[in-house]
Amino acid sequence: MLVVFLWKKKEVCFEDKIHITMHHINCIQIQTLINFLGGALMINKNRTISLVGREYGVKDISPLSSSTFRDLVKRRALSILDLSTDEKDWIHNEELRKETEKKIFEKIHKNNNLLPISFLSKGVDKAKAICKITTPSGSMGTGFLIDNGIIMTNHHVIENEQMAEGSFAEFYYEEDKSSIKVFLKPNKLFITSPMDDLDFTIVSCETVGIEDIKPIKLTRNPDTVTRGEYVNIIQHPSGRKKELALQDNNVSYVYDKVIHYITDTEPGSSGSAVFNNTWQLVALHHAGWYTNEGEKLAINEGIRISVIVSKLIALAQSGDESASRVVDTLEDTSPYLGFYDVSGLIDNNNDLLEVEVPTYKGDKRFADVGFWNIEHFNNNISNQKLNKVAKIVSGLSMDALGLVEVEKGALDRLVQELRSSFGANMDYVYFDADGSQDLAIIYDTYTTNVELREDINLKYRSLLSSTTASGKTAFPNKREPLFAKCTIKEEGKDTEFLMIVVHLKAMRDRVSIQRRKLASKVISVIIENLQQDEEFKNLPIILGGDLNDDVPSDSLQDLLNSPALLNLTLDDASAGHLSYLKSPYSLIDHIFISKDMKVGTIQNDDAAIVRLDRSISDFVQDISDHAPLVMRIIYGDSNESFKKLNKSLGIFNNIYEEEDYEKTLLRLKLNQERFENEDEYYNEEKDKFLINSYYNRIDFNINDNKKLYHKINELLTSTHVNILSYSRSKKELHSLVDLREDGTTQSIYSGKSINPEELIRADALYENQKRTLIENLMHNKQFLTDSQKEQLLELFECNGNCNIEHVVPRSWFGNQSTMEGDLHHLFICESTCNSFRSNVPYYDFSDYNPEAYTETVRTECGKKEQDLKFEPNGGKGEVARAVLYFLLRYPHKINNSKKRIDIELLLKWHEEHPVTLHEKHRNVTIFKLQGNRNPLIDYPECANLINFSLGL
Incomplete structure (x- = not known):
């Protein structure tokens, strides 16, 4: 086999030929190619x-x-x-x-x-x-x-x-x-x-x-x-x-x-x-x-x-x-x-049947849940349509059915019609929006209990009121999501979940797309935050309804990419199935579930589109232009099946790589509101429990500083289960980790207050500019050496709006990704102080007096002597504990470490500057994001029991 590298087309050609023909001019030998790519493959x-x-x-x-x-x-x-x-x-x-x-x-x-x-x-x-x-x-x-x-x-x-x-x-x-x-x-x-x-x-x-x-x-x-x-x-x-x-x-x-x-x-x-x-x-x-x-x-x-x-x-x-x-x-x-x-329960894996089914009837062995936009089911509905809708709802036999475009008067009549004509005992909960397009869940009173949770709407009122750049609300006519806690029972078994019914803005114009996109971000932020809440963290979530766009559309990307959710209709969209039954024929109704949900199958699929238009004449004309979507849940004894899955899922699954700055701004807004409650910023009692559990196998009284070092290193490494990219870590710092009690941020060295929203926007601009630079470098790579490219990137980063300080500079450990994004040694720092310190080692000047050193001291940042020594003006305790953590977590990773790290100085700063509330907040927050903690914050007294020199 011959490998040919076509420079002009930037393509690789693989051919089972021995001889090189004229077609193969401008090629290089295979070993040269592999070396070019940095590989050592044969x-x-x-x-x-x-x-x-x-x-x-x-x-x-x-x-x-x-x-x-x-x-x-x-x-x-x-x-x-x-x-x-x-x-x-x-x-x-x-x-x-x-x-x-x-x-x-x-x-x-x-x-x-x-x-x-x-x-x-x-x-x-x-x-x-x-x-x-x-x-x-x-x-x-x-x-x-x-x-x-x-x-x-x-x-x-x-x-x-x-x-x-x-x-x-x-x-x-x-x-x-x-x-x-x-x-x-x-x-x-x-x-x-x-x-x-x-x-x-x-x-x-x-x-x-x-x-x-x-x-x-x-x-x-x-x-x-x-x-x-x-x-x-x-x-x-x-x-x-x-x-x-x-x-x-x-x-x-x-x-x-x-x-x-x-x-x-x-x-x-x-x-x-x-x-x-x-x-x-x-x-x-x-x-x-x-x-x-x-x-x-x-x-x-x-x-x-x-x-x-x-x-x-x-x-x-x-x-x-x-x-x-x-x-x-x-x-x-x-x-x-x-x-x-x-x-779920799969009887025959060999046959993949169509997921569009003409009819569907719930099965009492399962919890059956569905969503349906009935379309204009308002108070003046005709008796003829009412009877047809009641017949469909009765025939579906849903335990819980989310409804879109309804009004209370029509629902009252529907419940009465179900009882009198079909013997179905059903009731509903209702969310009243402005206008006639309200939301509801109708449910079987024999099997199901539904509790409307408007307190969730109140809790996230500010987020739900978010507006686009043009001033339009994410949810038109205050048509916010309906939140309800559902419990479905059958023969002593029950399953609980949070059901969310949504109806997003229709139309395909630019403003409507922006509103759907913002609504998608808001809903994903709320769900990810709910999964950190004590009440909801072990409760599966089902989100569904009329999202008014197909997938994978740009406007729904935040729901599709959410680490908390799985989309059950993405495959149906790619296969060309429909839920909207008029032009433009499309799949705009969807179901999302949380990853801890135990789902059964309907004809070998996880969800079904009930194509009633195939079994009911004039369905689209007389009843609705939307087909119902249904799914089923496997019962668990007292939620045991959910608990088994939740044990391993934990909080750490709620991190994913891609998030645009607009969603980061929404998370910042939510966190700033949360921190108005003192316990939300840092709850000492809850954290004590987490600390005791985390260190339960560490004996700090072992009286062997080397052995203790190795034990802690093993703990910090094995529990560091989420490796964050530097890009992701910056978003977490700006929106959560480095926030102070008042919702602002402060520069680590100067203590200067900085608006975190400005940091997020500046970082988004910086990342876009960097992306453009890299694209230009790739486009002109034939004119530049690798060294020149690196120099241009370094120059850009040095002159960029860099507002993150690695207390162990990246150049000291070769920009390795695990260390680069480790939040424990990252702090917000305005670019002037960041550049002033550069990658200079910490030092303690005996005669440090900011007023006397106008040339070597930047008063708000600290004192620097040439490029050899730097003493920060503030944050000494924080940076000392962060560097000591780095030595524990990453032994032997700092180049020339004995000249760059003064352990005695770090221990001195650690002792002189006690742990702050801000550090405790950072530590527990990083623990929830990465999985590991900084023991110097949890147990400050352990510093003298550890041989940190083993990390040099």
């Missing part, structure tokens, strides 16, 4: 090798049903061909499937398989997470990091905890690199599935030295590859240094549990990660064998990652805490929960 050329592993092949596999395979081809076509599709055209249409497959083949194989240049750089990035595994017996395999300190490989590589106990993983085992060995820790986490099942093992490992490796996350999505596509495998065949089987690996068959593909594979490749051409994780390689005596055709088998995830979800729902911990690391959702995605 490209595995086509060579004859001995394959073993037929005995490892999964026995219980089935071909996909014709309908499921059609759906897979359709969804891959959406990704590869960028085509739009009408769901109706695909029903029983094998000719369309064959035609689409042909187009996919042509797309993949035409133009000598040109790929974007980012293909190789992304592959090099993924390779960092691949490791060689060596067992006590000396046998070797491949594994890969799926989360911080968690590795996946095959069961036949690591069969049990005893074998794992003496095994180690080796990262960076590559050409021209120094490898890092970490031992496996099965006592912390160990999950395995035998060879006759799914042949995988997931096990914990040490994290020292590999903290900055970005894991290869597991995915719930089964639509990552179809036959005819290429897959790529990074591996350690026969224990050799890392190699890459690239671009001649063709998928020959997709089964329900496995995929088959042709590639160079040796026994040592067991446990390798299999990727598609966009570097999505597709499968776990586990077996390979020749299909004929001539050994010319080799079949290799990989376990589909979505099937492994389904197994983990099933284990988690049965109470397996290790599986729950792994499930918590998932960052995506399946496009259809039900196609090998065990999120």
Whole structure:
């Protein structure tokens, strides 16, 4: 195989050719290319090798049903061909499937398989997470990091905890690199599935030295590859240094549990990660064998990652805490929960049926919940329409049904009609907006209790009253969300959840889109905040109604991206299903659930659109232009099933990377209002409980300062479960972490009060300018050396509006991401003081007098002597404790540390300047965000018991 780098097109060409033709001018040799990308991979050329592993092949596999395979081809076509599709055209249409497959083949194989240049750089990035595994017996395999300190490989590589106990993983085992060995820790986490099942093992490992490796996350999505596509495998065949089987690996068959593909594979490749051409994780390689005596055709088998995830979800729902911990690391959702995605009760995984159902009737074995915009169901409704609506509501048999565009008088008549004509005992709760488009929940009084929670509207009154730049409210006519606590009971079982019914602004004009976008931000901020509240943190949430836009539209992105929510209708939108039954036909009604919700299935999907227009004549004309959406919840005994999941979910899932500054401003506004209550800023009694729980295994009286150092280091590292990017950390500092009691912020060195809103806006402007600069540098990269690019970026950052102080400067630890974004050593600091201190070590001048040193002292910041010494004007205790934390958390990471860190000085400042209320607020807030704490704040007296020099 030859790799050709086309500079002019910025593409990579992979060809099974020996000779270079004129087509390949302006190319560079492969090793030069790999070196250019900073990698140390070897490209595995086509060579004859001995394959073993037929005995490892999964026995219980089935071909996909014709309908499921059609759906897979359709969804891959959406990704590869960028085509739009009408769901109706695909029903029983094998000719369309064959035609689409042909187009996919042509797309993949035409133009000598040109790929974007980012293909190789992304592959090099993924390779960092691949490791060689060596067992006590000396046998070797491949594994890969799926989360911080968690590795996946095959069961036949690591069969049990005893074998794992003496095994180690080796990262960076590559050409021209120094490898890092970490031992496996099965006592912390160990999950395995035998060879006759799914042949995988997931096990914990040490994290020292590999903290900055970005894991290869597991995915719930089964639509990552179809036959005819290429897959790529990074591996350690026969224990050799890392190699890459690239671009001649063709998928020959997709089964329900496995995929088959042709590639160079040796026994040592067991446990390798299999990727598609966009570097999505597709499968776990586990077996390979020749299909004929001539050994010319080799079949290799990989376990589909979505099937492994389904197994983990099933284990988690049965109470397996290790599986729950792994499930918590998932960052995506399946496009259809039900196609090998065990999120509820699944009877037949082989058939993916259409999620649009003509009729639906609730089942008393489940809690059935739905949402419906009845359309103009107001007080002067005709008796004819009233009877038709009552018949539909009765037939649906919902335990709770959220209603949109209703009025109280019409609801009173509906409840009466249900009782008198259909024998249905139902009642409702009601949220009265201005005008005639109110919100309600109608519910079965035999099975359900619903408590309207208008106190939530009052609590978030300011947020709900937010306006756009043009002065328009997010929610028109005070049509705020309806919040209600629902309890659904059946035969002694019950389930509780918070139900939120919404009706966002209609129309597609710019102002209406802005209002929907703002409403989406407000709702996501409220839900994420509710999940921190004692009353609601263990209560699942269902959000639904008429959002008046399709997904993934720009206006709904904050709900779609919220770490607290899963969208149940995203897959239906991509498949072309409808809920709005007039022009423009679209899916604008949606259901979102919190990630702790235990959902059942309706025809193998998590939600259904009830297409009543297919079973009721003149439905759109006489009743509504919206179809109801329904879902079902699995009952749990006294909420036990929810509690099992919540144990592992915790607060740490409520962090995600992307958040625009407008949402950060909303969070700031909410937090400033919260802090008007003194206990909201810092509650000492609650924090005492958290502190005792956090340090319950640390003996501060151990009388061994070295051992205590190591114990605390292990605690701080193992509990640092959320690694925040620097960009994300800045948002948290500005909107929450560094806020003072009065809702403002102060510069750490000068004590100068700064408006946090100004900081957020300035940072947004700075990030946009930086993004533009990087794009320009990439556009002109042929005219600049790497060194020149770095100098331009450094110059921009030095002259930028930098308002964050790393008390351990980034240049001291090489800008490593884990440390760069660690909130414990980040403080707000106005740019003048930030630049004045630069990266100069702390010092204590015996004659420090700001008035006497006009040239070397910036009065509000401190005193500096050349670029060797700096003494801050204020914040000495805070920065001292932050640097000491850094030594505990990141030993040996500070370059030239003995010249830069004066431990005795830091301990002196720590003693002279006691812990402040602001620090306590920071510490507990960072604990909730990152997972770890600063012991110098919690137990100031422990400072003299620890040997901090071990961190230098």
